Amino acid sequence: MKLGLKRRKLIGSILFHLALVVITVLVIYPFVIMVSGAFKPDMEMNRYPLRVIPHAPTLEHFQTLFENIPFWRQFGNSTFVSVTCALVAMLTNGLVAYGFSRFQFKGKKVLFSLVLATMLIPGQVYMVPQFKMYQTFHFFGTYIPLIIPSAIGAMGIFLVHQIMSQVPKELYESATIDGCNEFRIFLQIAVPLSAAGIGMQGVLTFMGSWNDFMTPLIYLNQEPTYTLPLGLMRLQNFYKISYGAPLAGALLSCIPVVVILTLVGQKYFVNGMTAGAIKG
């Protein structure tokens, strides 16, 4: 009986790990193709599409990439926009969440519900009128339309609010008695104590902005101002036959995401990701 149970457990474990390997391979495979394709000569790519490690690895695709689009310029543009978005999101989410979690005031419940209600409005409805508005403001072709949305993300406010609400009220009170003004309390107590949540929001905003495709597509019209996804799309449209250069660009554009995932740590990141789901 005992042995039978042990054996069943072993079989279960083997089946489980087999399934896990299969899923992992399926998830990773597109990335393998990307890395492999970035270094594979065109000829091999057409003749042996399934071969992972190229016979004669080459850097020609990177050369093509740098010759045909201002890659590093666009990399820089993407970095600038994404970092700005992250900072803006952290600042506004922090301030608004602080206002809602620290104070009792008239209309608080209604106003907070209003913030959350904006999440229910499908984004498509804003597309055209927002475009027209940015055009009238002469913001078309600038990064402003790319940055504004990160300031009014209700999800971020909600998440930071959840975390800031856990800061003990006594801390605020003793700081007030010590004569700190509210802005200093915000900066020196609320922000450090909810740094994990605010930081997470910054990281998520950075990634969302780094990968955003539609907003830049609508608002940027000159190649030197393009963000990376747009630059890569143009490259892909130019080279319908060869995938090498786009894959090389794709590979390089993944670097910041990989660095962040490694730096921020998987557990921390994954937990931050799911924190909003429970109440959402």
Added chain:
Amino acid sequence: MAQRKVLPYLFISPFFILYGIFGLYPLISGMVMSLQKKEAFVGFSNYQKVLTDGRFWKAIGNAALYTCGSVFIILPVALGAALMLNSAFMGKKKGFMSTVFFIPNVTSVIVAGIVFQYILKANGGILNEILLSLGIIQKNIRFLNDPNWAVVSIVIMGTWRYFGVNSLYFLSGLQSISPDLGEAARIDGANAWQEFWRIKFPLLKPIMIYVVFTAITGSFSIFGEVYTLVGAGSTGARDSMLYPVIYLYNTMFRDNKMNEAATMGYVLAVLLLVITSIQRFIMRDKDEN
């Protein structure tokens, strides 16, 4: 003291000021635009035009089909992955594996588009090569150009991109279920299957409502995936790759019909609100009533 009364509003004002300008104002001006043509009031004629436009409904149909794929294929895969992550066999690999599942979601859509084009293309595409060499098919499948395969291609890419993040949502739900419940059921003679359907599945409902909601709204908003997969401007053979936001985008920028596009935005938003309300009604807690 008066200052203390104003202070809270000061802190929350950034959201309301910015949303007022960049959210609420477009919401209203969009409504106005949808009732106009070249600045002149035309009543509901734009709505009539959109609602009788066959291509618009084709786009809605495609989105509905993809939504079914999301809800009935991507989400079950995600739930399966979450059960695996939560399983005792997973042990210390849990954090690492959830990151692996999650990576496709934080990969740029253009990266996914380029790679999946290479995987799915008809001539020398990797999936075709694999299926051919395994003898499953005799002739290349034109995944991206055959209208019958178009939605399948999008679901394949969508599964890769979105199962991971959804499995994390499910995982957070599974983790909040006390293991005692399962143990009690086991003692009462329930097998693993019954334990899942009778205990875990019902308890996952709050998460399920949220996840299905995002799956519906996400599927109807799909843009970048299709745009990069079939190439800029293409809507596929017989409009099989025509999705609502793509149609809206084309109407706005290619045909320069701003008022019609604004109308489309409104129709889509209302349609989505109706669909998600129905979803929440169906999935509501029936015991409470």
